[in-house]
Amino acid sequence: MLPAALLCVDASASAARPKYLRAMDEVWVARALSEYRDREGMRRGDFDEAWSRKVEPMLLAAGARRRAADGLKYLLDRSAQDRIASAVAPEALRAEVFPLAATGLARDQVLANVAAQFGIRAEDVEAALFADLPRAREVVVPAALDAATWMERYNLGLVQGLLLRSSLVTVDLQDLARSVVRYAKLRGLLALFQPTEGGVRMALSGPLSLFRNTLKYGHALAQFLPAVCVSAGYHLEARCSLAEREMTVVVTRGDPLPRVHALPKEVDSAVEKALLRDLRRMKTRWTVARETVALRAGAHLFFPDFTLTSGSRRVFVEVVGFYTQEYLRRKLAAVAAAGMGNLVLCVSDALDVEGDVPGAAACMRYRRRVDAAALIEMVEQVATADA
Amino acid sequence: MGSSIAVRFDRGTLCVEGAQAALDALRVHVDLKWDPRTLGYRAPAYEAAAIVDARTVGPPPWPEEDVPATAWRAPELRPYQNDALTAWRAFAGRGVIVLPTGAGKTRVALAALHAVRAPSLVLCPTRALLEQWRRELEVYFSGRIGVVGDGQMSFGDVTIMTYESAYRRMDTVGDRFRMLVVDEVHNFGGGGRSECLEMCTAPFRLGLTATAPEVGSAALGRLDRLVGPVVCDIGLGDLLGTHLSDLTIVRLPVELSAEEAEAYHREYAPFAQLRGELVKSAPGADWQALVQALSKSAAGRDALQGFRRAVEIASLPAAKRARARNLLAQHRDDTSLVFTASTDDAYTVAQENLIPVITAETTRRERDRVLSGFREGTLRCLVSARVLNEGFDVPEARIAILLGGALGAREQLQRIGRVLRKAPDKHAVVYELFTRGTVDDRRAQARRRQLATRCAALR
Numbered sequence: 001m002l003p004a005a006l007l008c009v010d011a012s013a014s015a016a017r018p019k020y021l022r023a024m025d026e027v028w029v030a031r032a033l034s035e036y037r038d039r040e041g042m043r044r045g046d047f048d049e050a051w052s053r054k055v056e057p058m059l060l061a062a063g064a065r066r067r068a069a070d071g072l073k074y075l076l077d078r079s080a081q082d083r084i085a086s087a088v089a090p091e092a093l094r095a096e097v098f099p100l101a102a103t104g105l106a107r108d109q110v111l112a113n114v115a116a117q118f119g120i121r122a123e124d125v126e127a128a129l130f131a132d133l134p135r136a137r138e139v140v141v142p143a144a145l146d147a148a149t150w151m152e153r154y155n156l157g158l159v160q161g162l163l164l165r166s167s168l169v170t171v172d173l174q175d176l177a178r179s180v181v182r183y184a185k186l187r188g189l190l191a192l193f194q195p196t197e198g199g200v201r202m203a204l205s206g207p208l209s210l211f212r213n214t215l216k217y218g219h220a221l222a223q224f225l226p227a228v229c230v231s232a233g234y235h236l237e238a239r240c241s242l243a244e245r246e247m248t249v250v251v252t253r254g255d256p257l258p259r260v261h262a263l264p265k266e267v268d269s270a271v272e273k274a275l276l277r278d279l280r281r282m283k284t285r286w287t288v289a290r291e292t293v294a295l296r297a298g299a300h301l302f303f304p305d306f307t308l309t310s311g312s313r314r315v316f317v318e319v320v321g322f323y324t325q326e327y328l329r330r331k332l333a334a335v336a337a338a339g340m341g342n343l344v345l346c347v348s349d350a351l352d353v354e355g356d357v358p359g360a361a362a363c364m365r366y367r368r369r370v371d372a373a374a375l376i377e378m379v380e381q382v383a384t385a386d387a
Numbered sequence: 388m389g390s391s392i393a394v395r396f397d398r399g400t401l402c403v404e405g406a407q408a409a410l411d412a413l414r415v416h417v418d419l420k421w422d423p424r425t426l427g428y429r430a431p432a433y434e435a436a437a438i439v440d441a442r443t444v445g446p447p448p449w450p451e452e453d454v455p456a457t458a459w460r461a462p463e464l465r466p467y468q469n470d471a472l473t474a475w476r477a478f479a480g481r482g483v484i485v486l487p488t489g490a491g492k493t494r495v496a497l498a499a500l501h502a503v504r505a506p507s508l509v510l511c512p513t514r515a516l517l518e519q520w521r522r523e524l525e526v527y528f529s530g531r532i533g534v535v536g537d538g539q540m541s542f543g544d545v546t547i548m549t550y551e552s553a554y555r556r557m558d559t560v561g562d563r564f565r566m567l568v569v570d571e572v573h574n575f576g577g578g579g580r581s582e583c584l585e586m587c588t589a590p591f592r593l594g595l596t597a598t599a600p601e602v603g604s605a606a607l608g609r610l611d612r613l614v615g616p617v618v619c620d621i622g623l624g625d626l627l628g629t630h631l632s633d634l635t636i637v638r639l640p641v642e643l644s645a646e647e648a649e650a651y652h653r654e655y656a657p658f659a660q661l662r663g664e665l666v667k668s669a670p671g672a673d674w675q676a677l678v679q680a681l682s683k684s685a686a687g688r689d690a691l692q693g694f695r696r697a698v699e700i701a702s703l704p705a706a707k708r709a710r711a712r713n714l715l716a717q718h719r720d721d722t723s724l725v726f727t728a729s730t731d732d733a734y735t736v737a738q739e740n741l742i743p744v745i746t747a748e749t750t751r752r753e754r755d756r757v758l759s760g761f762r763e764g765t766l767r768c769l770v771s772a773r774v775l776n777e778g779f780d781v782p783e784a785r786i787a788i789l790l791g792g793a794l795g796a797r798e799q800l801q802r803i804g805r806v807l808r809k810a811p812d813k814h815a816v817v818y819e820l821f822t823r824g825t826v827d828d829r830r831a832q833a834r835r836r837q838l839a840t841r842c843a844a845l846r
Binding site for chain 1: 397398399400418420422423424425429431554558582585586679685688719734737738740741742743748750752753756757760765766767768
């Protein structure tokens with residue numbers, strides 16, 4: 001992700017747009033990569049000096065924007081695994097040099113004594129004393145030095161850097177809503193949903209966002225971006241704080257962002273993971289699916305955790321483990337109003353909900369783990385009744 | 388008010404449920420809001436004490452059990468430390484104590500922890516201070532001490548955590564403590580990272596600082612809301628020579644060499660010219676506005692870069708380095724701390740004089756080794772740019788050599804405080820080196836003026 005100082009947006013319109021690298025930038029990007037490669041082995045401090053004095057002016061002359069050039073270098077630097085150019089670990093040298101110097105021995109004598117101890121020359125001791133500092137290390141060029149790859153990385157880093165400075169993100173999704181929502185929730189984000197023409201709109205923020213603009217959730221919002229990019233159609237708006245200005249940044253499906261990311265597999269809570277494993281181990285006529293469509297219950301949308309299918313019969317299962325009773329009450333009222341007879345709720349004992357839960361066809365309790373066999377039994381009953 | 392309010396910690400906030408009348412009454416004095424995302428009422432976690440005071444049902448959102456009294460040994464307090472503790476308790480265990488560096492703020496905090504005997508969290512700004520707090524705690528507390536930060540992750544009856552770790556983790560652990568101690572609490576005055584304090588439910592809160600924000604400032608208001616009011620403010624002048632050591636400040640001007648002067652003026656001139664033009668067009672513009680205006684043009688950006696290079700030249704010219712060498716030789720048998728304006732300068736001084744350096748880049752293992760060598764006397768001098776500014780406790784240090792500073796009077800006061808801890812026959816000496824006729828000189832003068840308003844001895 002790019003840091004705040006290197007982010008660039010076009011804020012001339014009402015909504016700001018990230019200034020991406022596009023095809024016309026490929027020439028200077030390729031040049032930058034070539035210059036980077038040519039300087040492999042230089043000390044990082046010298047490298048940076050040479051870059052700002054020689055390479056950057058060259059890139060600017062070739063059409064690069066200064067921040068874009070700096071941003072690309074930043075990402076390259078972050079990928080580089082610079083090495084320590086010293087035969088002896090600098091820390092080991094320091095551990096000997098400083099106490100010896102504190103005895104009052106002359107500087108040259110200190111270096112000579114330590115050099116003899118390690119079997120190297122005194123000037124090598126001096127040169128290696130802080131050779132592990134970032135600016136003293138030797139540059140090692142990162143792999144995958146082709147312009148197209150780095151332009152994509154830059155564009156993703158740019159948008160993620162903007163999201164890192166965001167307090168609220170609104171996304172219109174045409175598909176994969178459930179997976180994206182679950183991924184967001186696992187990152188501690190809260191979502192507000194609204195059905196739209198052909199999809200769903202979700203507003204994502206964190207619990208504390210209710211009280212003030214906070215960048216606390218920026219990291220979660222930024223990490224959430226690749227999940228959105230997988231969707232066949234999306235429109236994202238982020239409320240960002242940049243250079244002490246508040247602005248709305250817009251990102252859409254047509255933007256030059258990489259779409260190679262797969263939705264992360266680990267999007268389930270421990271309870272759901274265990275349940276899915278148990279259901280799949282059981283010999284049952286029901287097929288278990290994690291991906292479902294969003295269900296509309298009045299004005300609300302919700303995303304059942306599992307869809308169990310047998311022939312033409314379908315039963316939805318939702319695991320409820322981390323909500324307030326107030327939330328549950330209102331949600332179930334909406335479910336009841338929508339008359340959903342094929343929904344099974346698994347409610348955590350921790351929620352302390354008394355009696356049957358209104359609105360659901362069936363409700364079962366669990367403490368730490370949902371009993372898969374009991375659930376299948378309940379699913380059979382619900383399916384029979386619903387038929 | 389009705390008594391049917393239940394409260395539950397939820398990711399750094401509180402979910403509050405109850406009869407509508409009770410909630411409406413609560414909203415009068417608590418930041419309670421309807422959250423459409425979860426269809427319930429929510430409040431920031433730091434409001435927990437106010438909500439629980441309003442008579443809730445069910446357990447409070449913090450641990451109720453006490454730490455066994457036998458785990459604590461009462462720290463011995465000086466009279467002014469005792470006064471500070473009494474004042475804090477009089478404010479219901481919420482407030483900020485202002486004591487000069489070296490006056491024993493940690494000791495007061497330990498006494499407060501001992502008095503409350505609750506599962507507690509101590510927040511400190513740097514990794515270097517984690518170990519220092521642990522050592523201090525171990526003297527008076529035999530229970531479990533947890534450390535979170537600097538690669539460590541354990542919770543105890545008293546847990547020590549860096550600000551950075553707290554920022555990342557408080558939403559998951561903010562309900563584990565009944566008391567919160569915030570070392571160097573002024574760092575939260577600006578509002579940055581204040582989520583560390585907002586997402587914790589602890590009802591008892593103690594802030595420690597040597598430099599409280601100005602009375603009436605927004606920063607002080609913020610601390611008041613998140614930690615409590617300033618309950619005790621004792622200045623350096625009140626303790627110098629009695630509970631703190633005597634102090635002499637020696638100001639040593641140095642000159643740029645001809646070559647350095649030429650480079651300095653060459654780098655500085657474009658900035659000075661553009662600044663002059665901007666000041667004419669926008670009188671009263673502050674530094675931030677100036678930087679923003681200059682950043683808009685290529686010439687302005689070049690001028691800013693030139694200015695930074697000029698500052699670098701003035702911060703550590705050859706004459707300062709030579710003077711530092713002489714001072715270190717002169718005080719070879721003393722324990723000394725050297726402070727520089729930048730990390731690069733700190734490494735330069737370390738390399739030239741073969742003295743250990745502590746910066747943010749120093750690993751925990753090496754830092755521990757250096758600090759222990761310093762305490763044991765196998766090392767006599769340390770150099771640092773900022774890490775040693777705050778809270779670092781070196782009882783033996785007598786000499787401070789200030790080669791440059793970038794953060795103003797507060798930083799200067801903290802650095803001077805590093806050598807003021809009282810010891811028999813101790814007379815602390817602070818050398819302040821500045822480069823005449825440069826931005827370094829002007830910064831030193833500004834610091835001096837600000838410090839003089841706080842303490843006559845620092846004139």
